Amino acid sequence: MVKVSSLLSIRSLSTKVLLLGAIITFLITLYTFSSPYSFHISNWSSIFSQERQRSSCTPEEWSSGRWVYSPTSDLVNLTRPEQALSLAGFEGCAADREYHWHLGTDHEELWDRFPKVSSYRWLPSSQCDVHPLNGAAMVKDMVANGGWLLLGDSITENHFFSLSCLLYPHVRATPNYTENPYFDRAWQQHLYLSPSSPIISELVMPEGFSIENTPLVSFRRVDLLLNGTELDAIYHSQDIGSQYTKAESVFGDEAFWSLSPSEYMSTLLDSPPDANYGTLVVSTAGHWTTGTLRAFYDEDAGEDAGYGIHNVLAFFKVAMRAWAGEVQHAITEYHKNGGRRPKQVVVRAYLPGHENCHNIFEPTETITPWVNKWYNWPWIQDFNTEFQELLSSSEFPDIHFLPIERPGRLRPDAHASGDCLHLISGTGVIEGWSHYIWHFVTRELKQKDISHR
8 A cells, every 4th residue: 555655646746747847838838929029939930940941032033033113203204313312212322422423313414214214123033032122221230240342343333322322321421522522433432330320229239340430331443353463473374365475464555443352351351440341242344355454355356256355254264263262262261260250252243234225215124135246245244154153163152153133134224324334323223233132141141051050
């Protein structure tokens, strides 16, 4: 009987423990689902499915969409330059260099493009899951996880100006070109947090971050991604165009601006208060011509062959491999030496111009074939393809090529007044670059990081 009594006591105790555990579990569950800080089932689901998550929108899926007419204003025509801001959905623009040119309002005779040119939005593939473009959210992310360092030619300066509008009124720009119009076009331009931004109190600032001195976005004019000395050295070390006598320099008399990765990578990898960049955004191809790289010019090849553009393309491939190796090495060494902040590079596919752009007033459904052989435009796609193939290698895990040029190829109507290459801010083309790059670095790359853990 003693043994039976002991057994009953143990069972009774076990029952009480189980009952107590059930009550505690119920109370925790009740709190979890009623608390404003609740952690819902979807959160658990996301944890267990992270390894199986697909990309929410690849560059190819983003680019396979279409332009849809979506006017945001009842304005029938443009009567004042400042109306272009509201048509574009901008509150203002922080940068002031060639302000009206960037907004497409510098030539009144072309105002008939408005409001239509600002009335389209890009609708990506239905497979895409992207957050709406939001300047305040972008600023918060740039402060917490690192800003953008933009390197490229005058098209990238278009990008910088557009960002100064997207992020307004949360940013201020330097230098002031209105007060100092003599500043060179390649002068560094920066966007800093504006002390009057209404979201200052919501920001999570890294240690050492300075509202006054730490840039969120910077632009440097770097046409070729490598400097002249480096490119000359590569030229003399290769047999590209070897049927011709080697010139003393690969360059002709055409002006260009460029820097060595050894100069700008130290900027990318620097820490607050001097810098807080997380992403280097580059784009190049427009100045890879037989005019800039005169040693490859071949009169006998003729216009249809771009006067020797195939040799420039071969040189580009070799030079970009050298560039990618140097950039990847710098990031790898940064992490080996204890760098913990995320650092990545995105290469935006270069966008060529359009022929007869000022006589076209709406997007096209397909990419228009080339009639003429202007500049290197018909071969830009070849440069993009070579760059994408190079960066698909596992040698360069922190450098990512984004083939997102198709939306711009469908917008011959979106060009600035003076030519058919540069773009108007507020038409959705440049803003689409920012939208996708922001998505890519905040979602696609984070999903890749999770899947590789």
